[in-house]
Amino acid sequence: MDGNKQQGLFDADNSYNADSIVALKGLEAVRKRPGMYIGSTDGRGLHHLVFEVVDNGIDEVMAGYADKVSVCINEDGSVTVNDDGRGIPVGMNKEEGKDALEMCLTDLHAGGKFDQNAYKVSGGLHGVGVSVVNALSKRLIATVEREGKVFRQTYRIGIPDGPVEVIGSSDRTGTTITFFPDSDIFETTEFEYEILQNRFRNQAFLNKEATIYFEDKRTGRSDKFHYEGGVSEFVQYLNRSKKAIHTPPIALAGERNGVMMDIALQYTDGYNEAIDSFVNTIYTPEGGAHMTGFRTSLTKTINDYGKENGLLKDTTLEGTDVREGLTAIISIRMPDPQFEGQTKSKLGSSIAQKAVSTFMNEKLAEYLLENPAVATLIVRKGISALESREAARKARDATRRKSALESASLPGKLADCSEKDPAKCELYIVEGESAGGSAKQGRDRAFQAILPLRGKILNVEKARPDKILDNEEIKNLMIAIGGGIGKEFDVSKVRYHSVVIMTDADIDGAHIGTLILTLFYRQMKPLIERGHVFLAMPPLYRVSKGKKEIYAYNNEEMTKAVEELGTGANISRYKGLGEMNPQQLWDTTMNPETRLMKRVEIEDAMQADQLFSILMGDDVEPRREFIIEHAHEVINLDV
Numbered sequence: 001m002d003g004n005k006q007q008g009l010f011d012a013d014n015s016y017n018a019d020s021i022v023a024l025k026g027l028e029a030v031r032k033r034p035g036m037y038i039g040s041t042d043g044r045g046l047h048h049l050v051f052e053v054v055d056n057g058i059d060e061v062m063a064g065y066a067d068k069v070s071v072c073i074n075e076d077g078s079v080t081v082n083d084d085g086r087g088i089p090v091g092m093n094k095e096e097g098k099d100a101l102e103m104c105l106t107d108l109h110a111g112g113k114f115d116q117n118a119y120k121v122s123g124g125l126h127g128v129g130v131s132v133v134n135a136l137s138k139r140l141i142a143t144v145e146r147e148g149k150v151f152r153q154t155y156r157i158g159i160p161d162g163p164v165e166v167i168g169s170s171d172r173t174g175t176t177i178t179f180f181p182d183s184d185i186f187e188t189t190e191f192e193y194e195i196l197q198n199r200f201r202n203q204a205f206l207n208k209e210a211t212i213y214f215e216d217k218r219t220g221r222s223d224k225f226h227y228e229g230g231v232s233e234f235v236q237y238l239n240r241s242k243k244a245i246h247t248p249p250i251a252l253a254g255e256r257n258g259v260m261m262d263i264a265l266q267y268t269d270g271y272n273e274a275i276d277s278f279v280n281t282i283y284t285p286e287g288g289a290h291m292t293g294f295r296t297s298l299t300k301t302i303n304d305y306g307k308e309n310g311l312l313k314d315t316t317l318e319g320t321d322v323r324e325g326l327t328a329i330i331s332i333r334m335p336d337p338q339f340e341g342q343t344k345s346k347l348g349s350s351i352a353q354k355a356v357s358t359f360m361n362e363k364l365a366e367y368l369l370e371n372p373a374v375a376t377l378i379v380r381k382g383i384s385a386l387e388s389r390e391a392a393r394k395a396r397d398a399t400r401r402k403s404a405l406e407s408a409s410l411p412g413k414l415a416d417c418s419e420k421d422p423a424k425c426e427l428y429i430v431e432g433e434s435a436g437g438s439a440k441q442g443r444d445r446a447f448q449a450i451l452p453l454r455g456k457i458l459n460v461e462k463a464r465p466d467k468i469l470d471n472e473e474i475k476n477l478m479i480a481i482g483g484g485i486g487k488e489f490d491v492s493k494v495r496y497h498s499v500v501i502m503t504d505a506d507i508d509g510a511h512i513g514t515l516i517l518t519l520f521y522r523q524m525k526p527l528i529e530r531g532h533v534f535l536a537m538p539p540l541y542r543v544s545k546g547k548k549e550i551y552a553y554n555n556e557e558m559t560k561a562v563e564e565l566g567t568g569a570n571i572s573r574y575k576g577l578g579e580m581n582p583q584q585l586w587d588t589t590m591n592p593e594t595r596l597m598k599r600v601e602i603e604d605a606m607q608a609d610q611l612f613s614i615l616m617g618d619d620v621e622p623r624r625e626f627i628i629e630h631a632h633e634v635i636n637l638d639v
């Protein structure tokens, strides 16, 4: 076939022909409702474009045709993705009368026509194909090396500029896509290194054959991800700031009923469970069939081992007991996975549950038999979890009983509001007794409650679950919020729909804020997930001249305020909340009409888990690295 021949969308004179209408209609639909195809048009949707293109390259790796995918954020803000796979097919497709490359890039449903790979990533969860990326790009350049030639076609908002051309010769194969996201579609077109980096790292862990090169030409930053150890290395990476109680991780790989499984587990001396699951390398934050199969089998196999070996007598470990301190990766591959749930992030295919549980029942039992030392550690860890669960339940019951006796008595330090409708109520958690005093005087007592905290609260990341409620400050917080704690937390019972953390804008304040957030994340997660948690934003400066005063919340505002008030303006920097009198505190930080508040959002559950275990854990070095690399992006603090 001659790549330069007129074809596809074009008539001999290079104008659009009748066939083009159908393709254009499809792309138009994408541009009209981009959210339907990529979830959203914010930063998330933007990064999704890159994932989509990279996933196509990963598919080539998974199918055994490629081993390299390189991604580059170019200086002009475009992104280039290159893989050394077979190359998108080129050449006239007789049925459609169009070049195959053009079909792949412009036809929403072309993918499957050319590719038999049943275990695809792309085409999975949000897998929508490169044509969607094309439709949402101001410009896109597709270059294919195959059959000794270099082919190219370029597009604007998904519409080809002209036919596929041969622009050179090559003895390699592969595909290169460069695209410029359309600023008419996206709220932002600026790519964030960390978001892409995190996903590429995960992809490399899950595809040990792949090497992913990543470069940001805007900053010179770059990474190379390649992990021969696969999911086992993934688990060790996730545990890098925790203390594992056995090494290496338990690694189980195999196939049942067309479902391929790659599973790794490692117990730590901590109490959190961090089990992440993937289907065809697509992250399933809500788990689903594969997760259920894993859990069922884990509980059964460990109990069976414990009983058969005299470690468990008349007790049975529950699921939460055998998962305490467990970090695990469950990666499965299966044809045509079905996703469920609101965000389509839960695997529905029940065949996966059966496959994982029968496989694990056999393989994990085998591992435990062959590794009695590790097996014993795991059973003992489960027993200690069970004992501390019992102790925690007793402590909770005691707290509850006491509250009931004292007619549901709220903490003495809590200055509650008079409003009873939680939707209208706000709880301010305030650092220090003196700021707490000012807040109590300055607040609108109709709907604002104040709970002062004395000093730092317990670091729940390091505490045994049954010890958490021994801590007076945490107990006060739990009773004030009203939804309980831990596995029994019930978000429908919370007494305030806004829980506002108000700390000083210094290191200590940041630390206390993080301790409270850790408590919420580990013990009252739905509170954050439902958007009930906020950070108060006190001003950093007060700029005054005569009777005029302006509060500035950052340096920029401060400079502006000084300009506004002219020479002789007086700048005072607030070091702590205690420096403000009740009226000032109300005006600047608590009055809903004028205050600035940030909502705490969990952007990425896997990352958030890492954030807390690293920020609040024992190891200093990973913490240092992590703060430098990630801290700002995991928990997205939205105004």
Ligand code: 0RA
Pocket (backbone or CB within 6 Å): 053, 056, 057, 060, 083, 085, 086, 087, 088, 089, 111, 114, 115, 130, 175
């Ligand atoms: C369909 C069929 C074939 C390869 C591809 C698609 C393909 C698509 C992309 C997208 C990015 N990189 C890609 N690499 C390959 C197989 C063609 C053949 O049989 O040679």
